[in-house]
Amino acid sequence: MTRMDEMASWGIVETASRIAAGEVSAEEVARATLARIEASNERLGAFVDVTAGELLEGARAVDQRRARGEAAGKLAGVPLGIKDALCTRGVTTTCGSKVLRHRGEPWRPPYDATAVARLKGEGALLAGKCNMDEFAMGSSTENSAYFPSKNPVDPSRTPGGSSGGSAVAVAGRMTPGALGSDTGGSVRQPAAYTGCVGVKPTHGRVSRFGLVAYASSLDVVGPMASDVRGAARLLDVIAGHDPRDSTSLEAPVPSHEEACGRGVRGLRVGVPEEYFAAGLAPEVAASVREAIGALEAQGAEVRPVQLPHTRHAVATYYVLATAEASSNLSRFDGVRFGLRVEPPGADLASMYGATRNEGFGPEVRRRILLGTYVLSHGYYEAYYLKAQQVRTLIRRDFLEVFSSVDLVATPTAPTAAFRLGEQIDDPLTMYLNDIYTLPASLAGLPALSVPVRPAPAAGATPALPVGLQLIGPALGEPVLFAAAAAVEAAGLR
Amino acid sequence: MTAYEAVIGLEVHAQLLTSSKLFCPCPTSFGAPPNTHVCPVCLGLPGALPVLNRRAVELATRAALALRLTVHPTSIFARKNYFYPDLPKGYQISQFDRPLATEGSLAFELEGGEVRSVGIQRIHMEEDAGKNIHGQGGDSIVDLNRAGTPLVEIVSAPELRSGAEAAAYLKTLRDLLLFLGVNDGNLEEGSFRCDANVSIRPRGAQRLGTRCEIKNVNSFRFVQKAIEFEILRQEQVLASGGTILQETRGWNERDGRTFSLRSKEEAEDYRYFPDPDLPPLRLEPAAIEAAAASLPELPEPKRERYHRSLGLTPYAAGVLTAHPRTAAFFEEALALFQGDANKVANFLLSEVLAGASFRGIDATFPVSPAQLAGLLRLVEDGAISGKQAKEVYAALQHTDASPAQIVRDKGMEVLRDEASIEALCRRILDANQRQVDAYRAGKTALLGFFVGAVMKETKGSASPALVNAILTRLLTA
Numbered sequence: 001m002t003r004m005d006e007m008a009s010w011g012i013v014e015t016a017s018r019i020a021a022g023e024v025s026a027e028e029v030a031r032a033t034l035a036r037i038e039a040s041n042e043r044l045g046a047f048v049d050v051t052a053g054e055l056l057e058g059a060r061a062v063d064q065r066r067a068r069g070e071a072a073g074k075l076a077g078v079p080l081g082i083k084d085a086l087c088t089r090g091v092t093t094t095c096g097s098k099v100l101r102h103r104g105e106p107w108r109p110p111y112d113a114t115a116v117a118r119l120k121g122e123g124a125l126l127a128g129k130c131n132m133d134e135f136a137m138g139s140s141t142e143n144s145a146y147f148p149s150k151n152p153v154d155p156s157r158t159p160g161g162s163s164g165g166s167a168v169a170v171a172g173r174m175t176p177g178a179l180g181s182d183t184g185g186s187v188r189q190p191a192a193y194t195g196c197v198g199v200k201p202t203h204g205r206v207s208r209f210g211l212v213a214y215a216s217s218l219d220v221v222g223p224m225a226s227d228v229r230g231a232a233r234l235l236d237v238i239a240g241h242d243p244r245d246s247t248s249l250e251a252p253v254p255s256h257e258e259a260c261g262r263g264v265r266g267l268r269v270g271v272p273e274e275y276f277a278a279g280l281a282p283e284v285a286a287s288v289r290e291a292i293g294a295l296e297a298q299g300a301e302v303r304p305v306q307l308p309h310t311r312h313a314v315a316t317y318y319v320l321a322t323a324e325a326s327s328n329l330s331r332f333d334g335v336r337f338g339l340r341v342e343p344p345g346a347d348l349a350s351m352y353g354a355t356r357n358e359g360f361g362p363e364v365r366r367r368i369l370l371g372t373y374v375l376s377h378g379y380y381e382a383y384y385l386k387a388q389q390v391r392t393l394i395r396r397d398f399l400e401v402f403s404s405v406d407l408v409a410t411p412t413a414p415t416a417a418f419r420l421g422e423q424i425d426d427p428l429t430m431y432l433n434d435i436y437t438l439p440a441s442l443a444g445l446p447a448l449s450v451p452v453r454p455a456p457a458a459g460a461t462p463a464l465p466v467g468l469q470l471i472g473p474a475l476g477e478p479v480l481f482a483a484a485a486a487v488e489a490a491g492l493r
Numbered sequence: 494m495t496a497y498e499a500v501i502g503l504e505v506h507a508q509l510l511t512s513s514k515l516f517c518p519c520p521t522s523f524g525a526p527p528n529t530h531v532c533p534v535c536l537g538l539p540g541a542l543p544v545l546n547r548r549a550v551e552l553a554t555r556a557a558l559a560l561r562l563t564v565h566p567t568s569i570f571a572r573k574n575y576f577y578p579d580l581p582k583g584y585q586i587s588q589f590d591r592p593l594a595t596e597g598s599l600a601f602e603l604e605g606g607e608v609r610s611v612g613i614q615r616i617h618m619e620e621d622a623g624k625n626i627h628g629q630g631g632d633s634i635v636d637l638n639r640a641g642t643p644l645v646e647i648v649s650a651p652e653l654r655s656g657a658e659a660a661a662y663l664k665t666l667r668d669l670l671l672f673l674g675v676n677d678g679n680l681e682e683g684s685f686r687c688d689a690n691v692s693i694r695p696r697g698a699q700r701l702g703t704r705c706e707i708k709n710v711n712s713f714r715f716v717q718k719a720i721e722f723e724i725l726r727q728e729q730v731l732a733s734g735g736t737i738l739q740e741t742r743g744w745n746e747r748d749g750r751t752f753s754l755r756s757k758e759e760a761e762d763y764r765y766f767p768d769p770d771l772p773p774l775r776l777e778p779a780a781i782e783a784a785a786a787s788l789p790e791l792p793e794p795k796r797e798r799y800h801r802s803l804g805l806t807p808y809a810a811g812v813l814t815a816h817p818r819t820a821a822f823f824e825e826a827l828a829l830f831q832g833d834a835n836k837v838a839n840f841l842l843s844e845v846l847a848g849a850s851f852r853g854i855d856a857t858f859p860v861s862p863a864q865l866a867g868l869l870r871l872v873e874d875g876a877i878s879g880k881q882a883k884e885v886y887a888a889l890q891h892t893d894a895s896p897a898q899i900v901r902d903k904g905m906e907v908l909r910d911e912a913s914i915e916a917l918c919r920r921i922l923d924a925n926q927r928q929v930d931a932y933r934a935g936k937t938a939l940l941g942f943f944v945g946a947v948m949k950e951t952k953g954s955a956s957p958a959l960v961n962a963i964l965t966r967l968l969t970a
Binding site for chain 1: 765
């Protein structure tokens with residue numbers, strides 16, 4: 001094993017402690033990171049912008065601080081990929097879209113997202129901006145205005161989406177961790193498809209300030225990492241109240257990293273039958289059931305539960321998320337920033353039309369149209385209002401379940417990673433990828449995906465990663481980390 | 494009397510007197526260079542989020558309580574979606590089906606003294622848009638300094654019947670908001686704006702006619718004229734067999750007519766829905782009660798008190814309550830003076846207000862309440878005459894001096910020393926023996942001549958009563 005390969009095998013916690021112990025310099029880690037990105041980014045498409053200069057400069061600063069004996073932070077020298085949906089001060093932030101690029105120049109925000117600022121505050125270093133489905137709308141990164149990302153396990157397959165680039169950065173061993181954002185499964189599903197850990201915290205646990213909004217009532221910034229403890233450390237750093245986000249929660253932040261060592265003895269794990277119905281690939285079901293068995297073997301108590309409104313989640317989500325998106329994306333109008341297209345002799349309306357038509361890809365346009373429709377006069381009650389009511393029912397399902405269990409275990413996605421191009425012309429099938437992740441999003445509950453035994457794929461291709469989804473009650477992240485660490489410790493992957 | 498009756502409802506947009514915007518810390522001050530009072534939030538940059546200004550909620554609540562509305566423990570911010578360059582996010586954050594407060598009323602007095610009361614349907618909070626400036630070399634310039642400024646929209650019931658009623662309602666509402674410290678009442682700078690919904694129907698009919706909305710008229714007089722014109726226009730349309738089209742109309746002050754801006758067919762669907770970036774606004778019932786208890790005295794009860802309890806004329810009471818700073822000046826001066834309220838009121842009305850200037854909620858007076866009180870006290874104690882008071886007042890203006898100091902500096906103190914006045918009087922009588930003889934022969938009107946001579950000699954500083962008495966005594970001796 002070369003030194004570089006060795007470094008690539010380190011998770012966040014190991015990278016940070018080796019740098020802190022002086023076994024390796026932050027600059028060495030940064031150089032190895034850049035070398036790996038150089039070696040595989042063109043093939044896998046994890047990053048849309050690599051901030052090499054900033055990374056090296058930041059690494060040297062960490063080394064200098066350490067040399068002076070100053071505290072450098074819990075993530076000092078750890079390189080991270082940041083989803084292109086999160087604002088990074090002075091650095092490309094395009095949300096995977098052409099609309100945030102004008103005359104070749106990407107939009108560069110004058111501020112960091114709160115989550116990004118908190119990572120930097122603990123010494124983490126930005127390695128680059130990660131590819132994504134445009135405006136986080138998609139499940140394969142094929143809706144990126146740049147290029148599709150590819151699954152490191154099998155590059156003919158998708159890494160999932162929309163945080164596909166972040167998942168590839170981690171699973172492709174370019175960075176030990178990354179930030180994604182999850183609106184309906186956009187962190188969990190790519191984590192499952194690529195074999196890394198992905199966390200969607202409770203809505204409001206992590207500030208949304210600086211996250212380019214897709215559907216505000218569902219959007220959550222979430223960590224991705226090569227192991228459970230690394231994801232926990234990232235969450236410890238980014239979680240907590242932010243006065244700049246009125247929907248952020250004030251509850252104190254417990255140590256999620258500490259919770260990883262808690263064990264699962266006596267934990268009550270609910271298994272909802274609705275998640276193991278038609279549409280679930282048998283090899284995925286087998287891996288997931290095996291993992292649940294591993295929890296039971298470690299002392300958890302497994303029992304069946306019911307979440308009867310699960311079947312309405314996809315319809316509910318696509319009404320509410322598109323409604324909010326249609327409004328959130330109105331600011332991309334060519335007036336103040338980003339793309340402006342002015343056909344000769346254009347009046348205001350045709351400037352708007354040309355800018356948005358050229359700036360947005362087909363899936364974004366589809367969702368804006370859908371969302372505009374469901375909010376329109378005469379349709380609001382039948383769609384938006386009805387969907388809000390169903391959302392309440394879904395929330396109540398979970399409340400009911402969490403009166404008798406501590407967490408719920410399900411598959412993260414109904415299949416393993418599909419082939420690129422396989423579903424891109426079939427939006428309805430594509431939307432079903434999120435069938436198991438949407439309910440927790442609608443209920444605002446924390447959920448994570450942890451890798452379990454890969455499923456054998458047809459043909460000679462390697463076995464494909466499978467994720468176990470764990471869903472907890474509001475602010476129940478510590479329990480999820482305890483269970484995820486137990487699954488990880490079972491050594492199924 | 495025509496066969497038709499007008500039905501008028503008014504929507505007032507009043508800027509709340511906060512120092513920062515509704516959802517970000519940018520200042521709200523007027524007149525800064527374009528696009529200098531902006532930040533990522535009010536520019537609508539990606540990822541920026543709104544955070545509600547609590548002071549704005551307090552002010553809006555105060556207005557709602559003063560207008561006797563029910564303030565709701567929960568209200569909801571909603572997005573009003575439309576595209577326009579002065580609207581950075583592509584939506585305005587407003588309140589829609591769950592406003593801050595509903596169902597109140599405002600009483601106001603018409604020219605002839607008749608008192609009317611009109612329902613207030615709702616008060617909600619919202620952010621203002623920026624400003625488009627057209628026609629600079631064919632370009633449109635957008636200034637977003639105003640974007641995000643906090644407003645309350647105050648919607649009256651359609652219960653007004655004439656342009657005069659509308660103007661009286663608006664003026665009363667303006668004064669009320671001014672006294673509450675909620676709004677500066679400045680129509681010219683657009684911090685108090687009015688839209689009027691006007692329709693007519695056959696007298697006695699129940700059903701409302703088709704309405705037209707007249708937008709953004711910037712003076713009370715013009716509101717009255719625009720409504721009067723609009724009523725006549727609609728009557729003429731109906732009289733000639735036409736139908737009223739539902740439309741938005743503007744007001745042209747040059748030719749005194751309203752004109753069509755856009756018809757209902759072009760009206761937008763704003764696709765209101767609850768803003769997911771802002772949790773429901775919750776107000777504790779106890780906090781609402783506390784706000785109600787701490788409302789300042791409003792213009793109408795104040796006017797009543799000045800008249801009934803302090804004995805001012807209705808006219809004086811009216812003038813003193815036209816602006817909160819005038820009323821405050823009067824009350825402070827009266828408290829320091831501790832005498833007849835009419836004396837304070839009269840001096841304020843005749844002298845001080847002539848030199849006062851008003852701009853919105855702010856006012857400047859040529860003297861302070863303490864200076865006025867001190868001056869009136871000197872007169873009251875007989876230290877100076879009423880005539881001298883005006884001279885002292887002239888010297889007091891725009892200085893920090895005390896009235897007593899000015900009196901001393903000018904050597905104006907009243908001469909009260911009887912011996913020296915008598916000596917002076919004797920001197921005057923000796924010098925005018927002929928007139929003394931004439932007086933003693935019965936020409937008593939000559940007393941005035943002697944008094945005048947003494948006063949002239951003392952440069953007006955002698956007490957006229959004392960001079961009178963001494964001269965009379967000497968002449969009749």
